Amino acid sequence: KAGVTQTPRYLIKTRGQQVTLSCSPISGHRSVSWYQQTPGQGLQFLFEYFSETQRNKGNFPGRFSGRQFSNSRSEMNVSTLELGDSALYLCASSLAPGTERTGELFFGEGSRLTVL
Amino acid sequence: AQSVTQPDIHITVSEGASLELRCNYSYGATPYLFWYVQSPGQGLQLLLKYFSGDTLVQGIKGFEAEFKRSQSSFNLRKPSVHWSDAAEYFCAAPSGGYNKLIFGAGTRLAVHP
Numbered sequence: 001k002a003g004v005t006q007t008p009r010y011l012i013k014t015r016g017q018q019v020t021l022s023c024s025p026i027s028g029h030r031s032v033s034w035y036q037q038t039p040g041q042g043l044q045f046l047f048e049y050f051s052e053t054q055r056n057k058g059n060f061p062g063r064f065s066g067r068q069f070s071n072s073r074s075e076m077n078v079s080t081l082e083l084g085d086s087a088l089y090l091c092a093s094s095l096a097p098g099t100e101r102t103g104e105l106f107f108g109e110g111s112r113l114t115v116l
Numbered sequence: 117a118q119s120v121t122q123p124d125i126h127i128t129v130s131e132g133a134s135l136e137l138r139c140n141y142s143y144g145a146t147p148y149l150f151w152y153v154q155s156p157g158q159g160l161q162l163l164l165k166y167f168s169g170d171t172l173v174q175g176i177k178g179f180e181a182e183f184k185r186s187q188s189s190f191n192l193r194k195p196s197v198h199w200s201d202a203a204e205y206f207c208a209a210p211s212g213g214y215n216k217l218i219f220g221a222g223t224r225l226a227v228h229p
Contacts, residue, residue: 004159033215043160043206043219056213090159094215102214103148107159 002026004108006091012114018079021111025072025093031055032074033105034066037088046089049074050096078113086115118143118211122220129197130228137192137223139207149190150208150217151181160206166190177201202227 005024013019025032033056034046045058049068066076072093078085089112092105119142129135141147148167152160164175171183181192190207204222211218 031215042221045211045216045218048213048215056216058216092160092215103150103208103210103217104162104165105152105160105215105217107152107161109157109159 004091004093004106006089006108006111008111009109010112010114012116013081014116015081015083017081018077019081019113020075020077021089021091021113023074023076023091023093023108025074025091026106028095029093029106030072030096031094032068032072033092033094034074034076035090035092036060037090037110038086043090046076081115083115086113088112118147118209118218120207120209120218120220122205122207122223124223125221126224126226128226128228131199132196135192135194135197135201135225137205137207137225139190139192139220140188141190141207141209142188143209148210148214149181149183151175151179151190151192152206152208152219153177153203154206154222155203163192163205197225197227199227199229201225 007022031050033048036044048056052068063079068074088110090110092107095101121140151163154160164173166173166183204224206222207220208217
């Protein structure tokens with residue numbers, strides 16, 4: 001069974017640009033969450049999608065957005081990039097929320113974004 | 117608000133020694149609690165989860181954790197550490213949504229041969 005796949009793995013952007021990151025969840029998983037990991041702030045929740053609907057959102061500015069497609073694949077977008085957006089962006093998939101496996105997240109290896 | 121605290125940023129142990137990583141939580145109701153591990157350059161992997169019932173939880177890779185409500189703790193233990201256990205360990209709990217987790221700051225484990 002294939003794991004969570006994130007693309008691209010590494011990317012470099014300059015301030016003001018925008019970026020789109022992609023995540024393919026494990027087959028059968030319908031919930032996709034995104035996390036930002038930085039040395040200073042640690043792991044922070046960005047948002048969660050289930051059945052193409054955003055279910056939860058973290059405390060990030062509107063420059064951070066996401067969506068989920070009917071096949072459960074998800075993308076996140078960051079517009080007008082700032083230096084502080086440099087981070088590892090992790091996608092995690094899980095079974096539908098509310099099941100006994102709630103909170104059991106399967107993470108991808110992440111997309112490392114560097115903003116210059 | 118819910119919070120998860122890992123008091124130890126770095127821990128170094130010798131291979132074969134026992135290990136205990138600390139985690140304290142602030143939570144109103146009976147919590148879900150998780151331990152995840154992140155090896156260098158990798159995503160996170162779930163080690164174990166506490167939901168309810170038996171307060172001693174067994175996980176993968178020989179890890180276990182004990183939930184102690186009176187101490188608001190969920191410490192991770194392993195009786196004998198292997199060099200491959202060197203990684204960063206995160207304690208986590210849901211916050212405002214079952215798949216919306218808050219993570220502790222992490223404990224980086226180094227293993228000496």
